[in-house]
Amino acid sequence: MNDSFVTVGKPKRKVDGLAIVRGKPVYTPDYDMPDALVVKLLRSPHAHALIKNIETEHAKSINDVVDIFTFCDVERIAYTRAGQGYPEPSPYDTFLLDRKVRYVGDPVAIVAAKTEKAAKDALRNIKVEYEILDAILEMKEATKEGLPIIHDESECSGIYDKSRNIAAHYEMNVGDVEETLKTCDVVIERTYHIDTQLHAALEPHNALTYLDSVGRLTVITSTQVPFHCRRILSHILNKPIADIRVIKPRIGGGFGGKQSVIVEPYAALVTIKTGKPARITYTREEVSMATNIRHEMSFDVTVGATKDGKIKAISLHGVSNTGAYGEHSLTTFMVSGSKTLPLYNKVEAVHFGGDIVYTNLPPAGAYRGYGAPQGLFPLDCAIDELAYEIKLDPLELKEINSIREGETSPIFEIMGEGREGVPQTMKSCKLQECIDLGKNEIDWESKRGKKIRNGSKVRGVGCALAMQGSGIPKVDMGAATIKMNEDGSFNLLVGATDLGTGSDTILAQIAAEVLTVPLEKVIVYSSDTDITPFDVGAYASSTTYVSGNAVRLAAEKIKEKLFELASKYLGKGVSELSLQSGMIACKDGASVSLSELCTMHMYTFNQQQISESASFVGEESPPPFAASFAEVEVDTDTGKITLLNFVSYADCGVALNPIQAIGQLEGASMQGIGWALYEDIIYGKNGRMLTNDFFTYKVPSRMDFGKLTCRLVDSYEPTGPFGAKSIGEIGIDTPIPAIANAIFDATGIRLRHAPFKSERVLFEILNMEV
Amino acid sequence: MKITLNVNGKLHDIDIDPGEYLLDVLRRIGYKSVRRSCNSASCGTCTVLLNGKPILSCSTFAASVDGQSIETVEGMSDGEKLHPIQEAILEEGGAQCGYCIPGLIMTGEALLRENIDPSDEEIKLALNGNICRCTGYEPQNRAIKKAAQVMRGELDE
Numbered sequence: 001m002n003d004s005f006v007t008v009g010k011p012k013r014k015v016d017g018l019a020i021v022r023g024k025p026v027y028t029p030d031y032d033m034p035d036a037l038v039v040k041l042l043r044s045p046h047a048h049a050l051i052k053n054i055e056t057e058h059a060k061s062i063n064d065v066v067d068i069f070t071f072c073d074v075e076r077i078a079y080t081r082a083g084q085g086y087p088e089p090s091p092y093d094t095f096l097l098d099r100k101v102r103y104v105g106d107p108v109a110i111v112a113a114k115t116e117k118a119a120k121d122a123l124r125n126i127k128v129e130y131e132i133l134d135a136i137l138e139m140k141e142a143t144k145e146g147l148p149i150i151h152d153e154s155e156c157s158g159i160y161d162k163s164r165n166i167a168a169h170y171e172m173n174v175g176d177v178e179e180t181l182k183t184c185d186v187v188i189e190r191t192y193h194i195d196t197q198l199h200a201a202l203e204p205h206n207a208l209t210y211l212d213s214v215g216r217l218t219v220i221t222s223t224q225v226p227f228h229c230r231r232i233l234s235h236i237l238n239k240p241i242a243d244i245r246v247i248k249p250r251i252g253g254g255f256g257g258k259q260s261v262i263v264e265p266y267a268a269l270v271t272i273k274t275g276k277p278a279r280i281t282y283t284r285e286e287v288s289m290a291t292n293i294r295h296e297m298s299f300d301v302t303v304g305a306t307k308d309g310k311i312k313a314i315s316l317h318g319v320s321n322t323g324a325y326g327e328h329s330l331t332t333f334m335v336s337g338s339k340t341l342p343l344y345n346k347v348e349a350v351h352f353g354g355d356i357v358y359t360n361l362p363p364a365g366a367y368r369g370y371g372a373p374q375g376l377f378p379l380d381c382a383i384d385e386l387a388y389e390i391k392l393d394p395l396e397l398k399e400i401n402s403i404r405e406g407e408t409s410p411i412f413e414i415m416g417e418g419r420e421g422v423p424q425t426m427k428s429c430k431l432q433e434c435i436d437l438g439k440n441e442i443d444w445e446s447k448r449g450k451k452i453r454n455g456s457k458v459r460g461v462g463c464a465l466a467m468q469g470s471g472i473p474k475v476d477m478g479a480a481t482i483k484m485n486e487d488g489s490f491n492l493l494v495g496a497t498d499l500g501t502g503s504d505t506i507l508a509q510i511a512a513e514v515l516t517v518p519l520e521k522v523i524v525y526s527s528d529t530d531i532t533p534f535d536v537g538a539y540a541s542s543t544t545y546v547s548g549n550a551v552r553l554a555a556e557k558i559k560e561k562l563f564e565l566a567s568k569y570l571g572k573g574v575s576e577l578s579l580q581s582g583m584i585a586c587k588d589g590a591s592v593s594l595s596e597l598c599t600m601h602m603y604t605f606n607q608q609q610i611s612e613s614a615s616f617v618g619e620e621s622p623p624p625f626a627a628s629f630a631e632v633e634v635d636t637d638t639g640k641i642t643l644l645n646f647v648s649y650a651d652c653g654v655a656l657n658p659i660q661a662i663g664q665l666e667g668a669s670m671q672g673i674g675w676a677l678y679e680d681i682i683y684g685k686n687g688r689m690l691t692n693d694f695f696t697y698k699v700p701s702r703m704d705f706g707k708l709t710c711r712l713v714d715s716y717e718p719t720g721p722f723g724a725k726s727i728g729e730i731g732i733d734t735p736i737p738a739i740a741n742a743i744f745d746a747t748g749i750r751l752r753h754a755p756f757k758s759e760r761v762l763f764e765i766l767n768m769e770v
Numbered sequence: 771m772k773i774t775l776n777v778n779g780k781l782h783d784i785d786i787d788p789g790e791y792l793l794d795v796l797r798r799i800g801y802k803s804v805r806r807s808c809n810s811a812s813c814g815t816c817t818v819l820l821n822g823k824p825i826l827s828c829s830t831f832a833a834s835v836d837g838q839s840i841e842t843v844e845g846m847s848d849g850e851k852l853h854p855i856q857e858a859i860l861e862e863g864g865a866q867c868g869y870c871i872p873g874l875i876m877t878g879e880a881l882l883r884e885n886i887d888p889s890d891e892e893i894k895l896a897l898n899g900n901i902c903r904c905t906g907y908e909p910q911n912r913a914i915k916k917a918a919q920v921m922r923g924e925l926d927e
Contacts (some may be wrong), residue, residue, distance in 0.1 A: 017859075020868030022847060203867070342926040500869075666906030666909070699903060701900075
């Protein structure tokens with residue numbers, strides 16, 4: 001299928017690659033602004049407290065300190081940092097600064113100074129008197145009676161039950177799970193718990209703000225959502241959208257961590273209050289403790305099946321920890337069900353539900369996978385457990401019960417993100433191919449259940465199947481504008497936000513394919529609210545599908561326009577014309593190059609700017625699918641887990657740029673591997689995150705795994721641009737269940753709390769020996 | 771205080787504070803490829819070469835390298851012509867967000883100057899201190915291997 005394409009489906013180099021490898025100044029911190037004030041935040045040392053008194057006069061008198069703002073100086077406007085479409089499905093429970101602090105790290109005061117040193121001096125010299133409140137540090141405690149209420153302020157809206165610290169609640173049923181379980185031969189009931197995770201993007205959150213020559217606020221920022229950022233700033237700062245411009249240059253990693261609007265308001269406030277440029281850059285510790293983390297979740301899972309392996313009922317009932325603020329609380333939790341349960345679509349009854357609770361811990365938010373990995377861990381592992389119960393190969397059990405092309409699941413229609421979903425039938429689903437190829441690659445048949453031993457070390461293999469989505473259907477909108485230049489090149493303007501994912505490149509490939517020009521003739525400019533059309537931004541695996549379809553539509557409109565103009569110019573009928581390799585040719589041999597056509601229309605003939613715009617909203621959200629396999633070796637003397645090989649095959653439709661698409665799968669897999677084995681967040685007893693740097697929080701490095709094998713299968717999604725679906729998130733869903741299942745295969749130990757630390761394995765081994 | 775740095779063969783006389791780190795000084799005089807991430811010598815992002823050896827500029831006092839030779843990625847390409855490591859990273863998909871890439875290229879360059887035919891294990895070991903959160907490492911490791919082949923004359927660019 002790819003052979004018919006010229007530019008898409010080819011491993012083109014990134015359009016921004018040259019700047020990256022040459023180390024060009026293309027990230028927010030690289031923009032020089034000599035007079036920019038240094039903005040720093042004083043943060044709460046307490047998990048839950050009221051500010052009784054705050055004294056800033058002495059700090060303000062320090063040389064080079066320009067100003068200090070506390071909750072007394074800012075208008076009290078409730079908002080959500082979530083960076084979602086409007087109206088947001090997240091509670092408005094946040095204030096720029098508040099009298100109450102709700103986690104260790106919550107901002108207390110904003111310092112603006114001429115130098116870094118003066119700003120730090122000021123932080124040390126602000127005197128705050130706190131009334132310390134009881135704190136809730138365990139999510140399972142949060143709803144108990146008699147506990148402090150974390151959000152008791154009257155201005156908040158959208159909170160499900162303030163009095164019980166429940167930010168959001170969700171419940172859905174298909175059929176009757178209780179009744180269906182009675183008809184099952186075997187029922188597995190377990191509890192699975194999955195801890196939080198840090199995004200650990202290498203570029204810290206940072207922003208630069210200034211007033212332009214006419215006094216408009218300009219915000220250069222490392223964000224995934226420039227348009228949502230502009231809208232939220234407008235709301236908090238009481239400033240018209242027309243007076244704000246948000247620019248996203250290259251960004252040094254996001255993974256969901258830069259979807260919430262976190263740093264921009266503080267710098268913007270300083271610029272507005274002082275009239276001066278301002279720069280805010282979080283330290284690594286601040287990035288870890290005071291941006292967003294992943295939602296910790298716990299699920300009671302029940303799976304019922306017949307003894308020959310027909311899964312009849314699934315129930316996932318859980319609790320999710322949103323921390324001190326509720327951004328993305330409802331939606332991540334819903335995705336735990338909506339992007340896992342349709343996988344096993346042969347069931348008669350399904351239940352999904354639970355509470356998303358506040359605690360006095362760092363606020364959780366969007367993170368690659370967005371709840372799906374938290375839901376897949378209990379679901380996949382419970383099915384794995386069930387397979388052993390009925391003495392079936394777990395891969396076979398997952399295989400015979402999972403969704404295929406032409407099939408659907410009622411969950412698609414019931415569960416969306418923060419609302420109902422849309423019905424959809426799988427137009428592309430090559431899960432079987434993923435299973436078959438992955439099984440072969442890992443050598444499943446000869447390794448599973450063999451417990452191959454070498455001294456104290458024993459090996460095992462595990463598998464997991466996954467799905468995700470491609471944007472939020474009927475919600476996410478992306479737009480593209482294309483304008484033509486007289487040398488036959490095109491400016492492609494997109495609101496879409498390249499986080500390093502390569503979206504600028506694949507969007508240019510789509511335009512180049514339609515317009516039959518080399519990739520070099522498409523000049524991409526993205527993510528500038530003054531110049532590019534709207535796009536929701538980079539999240540929910542939306543860009544390839546949503547923004548990609550918008551680019552394709554815009555390019556097709558240009559193509560139509562070119563035929564119309566060439567028809568007049570050449571005096572031929574539109575139906576006689578064709579476009580190939582940058583030339584419009586007529587059947588009779590007459591032709592005109594795009595360059596000549598544009599030049600004539602600019603300067604001499606039928607003068608006009610050739611340009612078109614198009615928007616796209618997905619009617620559905622075609623899921624990518626994946627089958628992943630882990631091979632581990634466990635040292636039974638020490639509990640040490642070594643990942644020997646991780647294999648992942650994915651169906652992302654047509655990979656518009658195979659090397660970038662595989663890169664997404666590899667990178668997401670590695671992030672999942674880190675979460676499964678190395679990345680562990682520890683809090684002190686006062687609720688302070690102790691693992692807030694790269695010494696104490698272990699991001700996987702090159703020596704931490706054996707082999708990573710990621711591949712794509714042939715597939716074509718008819719509703720996608722040139723057959724494409726998403727690939728950005730799915731890779732992170734499978735490592736935790738696949739590795740857990742492999743550890744079980746090796747040792748007979750079922751780990752139901754991720755991450756899987758060697759200490760836990762050793763503890764279980766010692767328990768078994770007793 | 772005043773120090774002199776030779777950066778990519780160009781001499782700079784610079785006024786610095788005694789406690790300033792090399793990372794801040796290099797960025798201030800325009801070498802923006804030198805990037806801050808962890809700021810605690812644990813991610814490799816800010817790696818530059820000091821007299822040909824990789825060091826972490828976020829935790830090296832500028833004053834301690836007075837008069838010495840520093841190399842950054844700005845000095846790696848010869849005009850328009852990219853260094854083989856730069857080429858290989860583009861070819862293999864070794865860069866996603868790109869924030870770690872300058873540090874990675876400098877560490878890789880130091881390795882290949884010492885060992886022009888490194889094994890897979892030697893590459894992983896030499897680059898183990900360079901964290902990348904985007905790629906899953908495989909394409910970067912492949913890129914170093916490929917660049918070495920090109921530099922040995924066994925593979926055309």
